[in-house]
Amino acid sequence: MSLIVTGSIGIDTVMTPTARAENVLGGSCIYFAAAASFFTDVRVVGAVGEDFPSEHLAVFDRFGICVRGLEQRQGSQTFRWTGRYHENMNDRDTVEVQQNVLAEPLPPVPAEYADSRYVFLANTHPAAQIELRDQFPQASLVVADTMDLWIDTALADLKLLLTKIDGLVLNDSEARQLTGESNMVVASSRIVEMGPKFVVIKKGEHGCLLNHTDGIGVLHAFPAANVVDPTGAGDSFAGGMMGYLAETGNLTLAGIKRSLAYGTIVASFNIESFSLDRLSEISRRDIDQRLDEYADAVRFD
Amino acid sequence: MSLIVTGSIGIDTVMTPTARAENVLGGSCIYFAAAASFFTDVRVVGAVGEDFPSEHLAVFDRFGICVRGLEQRQGSQTFRWTGRYHENMNDRDTVEVQQNVLAEPLPPVPAEYADSRYVFLANTHPAAQIELRDQFPQASLVVADTMDLWIDTALADLKLLLTKIDGLVLNDSEARQLTGESNMVVASSRIVEMGPKFVVIKKGEHGCLLNHTDGIGVLHAFPAANVVDPTGAGDSFAGGMMGYLAETGNLTLAGIKRSLAYGTIVASFNIESFSLDRLSEISRRDIDQRLDEYADAVRFD
Numbered sequence: 295m296s297l298i299v300t301g302s303i304g305i306d307t308v309m310t311p312t313a314r315a316e317n318v319l320g321g322s323c324i325y326f327a328a329a330a331s332f333f334t335d336v337r338v339v340g341a342v343g344e345d346f347p348s349e350h351l352a353v354f355d356r357f358g359i360c361v362r363g364l365e366q367r368q369g370s371q372t373f374r375w376t377g378r379y380h381e382n383m384n385d386r387d388t389v390e391v392q393q394n395v396l397a398e399p400l401p402p403v404p405a406e407y408a409d410s411r412y413v414f415l416a417n418t419h420p421a422a423q424i425e426l427r428d429q430f431p432q433a434s435l436v437v438a439d440t441m442d443l444w445i446d447t448a449l450a451d452l453k454l455l456l457t458k459i460d461g462l463v464l465n466d467s468e469a470r471q472l473t474g475e476s477n478m479v480v481a482s483s484r485i486v487e488m489g490p491k492f493v494v495i496k497k498g499e500h501g502c503l504l505n506h507t508d509g510i511g512v513l514h515a516f517p518a519a520n521v522v523d524p525t526g527a528g529d530s531f532a533g534g535m536m537g538y539l540a541e542t543g544n545l546t547l548a549g550i551k552r553s554l555a556y557g558t559i560v561a562s563f564n565i566e567s568f569s570l571d572r573l574s575e576i577s578r579r580d581i582d583q584r585l586d587e588y589a590d591a592v593r594f595d
Numbered sequence: 596m597s598l599i600v601t602g603s604i605g606i607d608t609v610m611t612p613t614a615r616a617e618n619v620l621g622g623s624c625i626y627f628a629a630a631a632s633f634f635t636d637v638r639v640v641g642a643v644g645e646d647f648p649s650e651h652l653a654v655f656d657r658f659g660i661c662v663r664g665l666e667q668r669q670g671s672q673t674f675r676w677t678g679r680y681h682e683n684m685n686d687r688d689t690v691e692v693q694q695n696v697l698a699e700p701l702p703p704v705p706a707e708y709a710d711s712r713y714v715f716l717a718n719t720h721p722a723a724q725i726e727l728r729d730q731f732p733q734a735s736l737v738v739a740d741t742m743d744l745w746i747d748t749a750l751a752d753l754k755l756l757l758t759k760i761d762g763l764v765l766n767d768s769e770a771r772q773l774t775g776e777s778n779m780v781v782a783s784s785r786i787v788e789m790g791p792k793f794v795v796i797k798k799g800e801h802g803c804l805l806n807h808t809d810g811i812g813v814l815h816a817f818p819a820a821n822v823v824d825p826t827g828a829g830d831s832f833a834g835g836m837m838g839y840l841a842e843t844g845n846l847t848l849a850g851i852k853r854s855l856a857y858g859t860i861v862a863s864f865n866i867e868s869f870s871l872d873r874l875s876e877i878s879r880r881d882i883d884q885r886l887d888e889y890a891d892a893v894r895f896d
Contacts, residue, residue: 382777383777384777476682476683476684476685477684477819477820478800478818479819479820480820483820497801500798500801500802501801501802501815503818509892510818511892511893511895512815512816512817512818513815514801514804514813517779517780517804517813519778519780519781519784521778551894551895552896554895555895589895589896591810591811591812591813592812592813592814592815592893593852593894594812594852594853594855594856594890595853595890
């Protein structure tokens with residue numbers, strides 16, 4: 295089933311303690327879309343500037359991502375982000391951000407995308423997420439991401455959004471901020487009480503917690519020894535998750551748990567390189583093989 | 596099979612953001628021994644002072660723990676610890692420590708304990724751990740705990756200890772300190788290269804990682820909504836683990852992974868009350884029932 299995603303597409307410069315990548319393709323949208331493309335057809339809605347290099351555009355093609363909703367806007371510049379990771383590779387500082395085209399209106403959703411059944415509303419102002427959500431009346435599953443900025447500055451809109459979506463994905467510090475609860479099991483229950491059928495709390499290297507109206511799921515992260523660049527880990531996790539759900543249509547608790555395992559595995563490949571380099575090399579077969587290894591690592595029967 | 600443990604037995608005062616417990620039974624030895632007692636016979640070697648209350652002694656009986664190696668030393672005072680937990684319940688400050696009898700020599704290991712097959716060397720100076728280890732020539736499994744202090748001040752002894760034991764249990768910050776590696780998969784491999792067949796890295800609310808010469812295991816923590824007092828979580832985890840291993844004798848990778856699941860479950864009960872209160876109320880049946888719930892939460896097939 296067709297999956298649609300909105301979000302940022304950018305040009306990143308990433309510094310880690312041992313390496314550096316300049317002007318590489320980045321942004322939540324492309325990490326999500328590339329990850330999801332292993333499972334289903336993916337449509338994107340987003341804008342880049344006239345400076346966006348053609349080799350970055352070619353990456354969308356390589357993953358078979360439909361770019362009818364991608365606008366290369368003349369007179370605008372692409373979103374740019376520069377970040378530096380700390381020694382532990384879990385913490386990072388944003389060195390520079392240029393919003394550029396991200397500060398302008400999103401391009402319109404192409405009419406032929408209105409039949410999208412699986413919708414991922416990447417992190418942006420919750421009022422804009424609500425407006426987008428309403429453009430997909432046939433959606434079977436709508437999941438949103440959010441961030442600290444909107445919890446701080448647009449809480450009423452965010453709470454309204456939560457009544458209009460099926461699932462929310464956010465990280466542990468955001469869950470704490472949204473609910474005032476530091477226990478993630480309790481925090482996730484509070485969020486489900488706000489409206490969505492389920493919430494996924496991402497805990498980075500520690501895995502994730504699912505709270506669903508039918509039960510709880512917890513997944514340790516894949517034990518990755520080779521972490522080159524964590525950028526996009528959360529987005530590729532969400533992409534793998536939504537891609538699998540769109541592929542199977544299994545929206546039960548069990549189906550969502552399995553989707554989180556797939557998200558975990560795709561993210562574990564993503565962090566093995568800068569940008570989309572590692573995801574460009576692998577196939578669904580590699581993902582399934584690693585899923586088996588992962589299942590072996592977590593089983594205790 | 597008989598399991599023996601050494602370690603501290605103390606009188607704790609614990610403050611959490613919402614409650615306080617004064618002069619309750621604590622110390623790594625009793626948390627470990629009580630947890631292990633659900634699975635196997637447990638022997639302890641340790642000392643308390645003349646101030647040790649008889650109702651605390653009665654707790655050993657309640658769990659069926661053999662106290663032939665427990666000395667109540669006249670003229671000495673019991674180890675005392677006062678701690679305060681932060682709002683998030685994961686961080687704590689030690690408010691006061693009185694070493695008291697812990698600063699004196701350990702009582703001798705009773706002759707009838709020399710046949711112990713499962714040995715847990717709780718955290719103390721690694722030279723003392725080596726000396727203890729040598730008193731159990733028939734041991735099938737020797738596992739040690741350690742702490743930052745010994746990594747800082749007795750590294751040579753600790754490295755020697757690692758060549759004489761089967762397994763090491765430590766927390767993530769200690770693993771980082773011991774190896775200089777912040778990636779826990781890499782850190783755990785470095786530790787296995789130092790001698791033991793396996794290492795278990797405890798990550799508190801995030802679960803644990805097992806690195807064994809035969810493979811890797813990762814377990815998310817039990818999703819606990821009700822955390823009253825985390826004191827003893829790591830010790831009851833280790834006790835559940837060693838208790839299960841002593842019960843089954845299954846020292847394969849699969850057996851050790853299952854032991855970690857049992858440790859996870861016993862620890863999840865322990866944190867539901869101050870001191871040993873919750874463990875005093877439950878049975879093996881409660882543990883097995885929660886293990887099933889936990890298995891459901893982590894499975895994704």
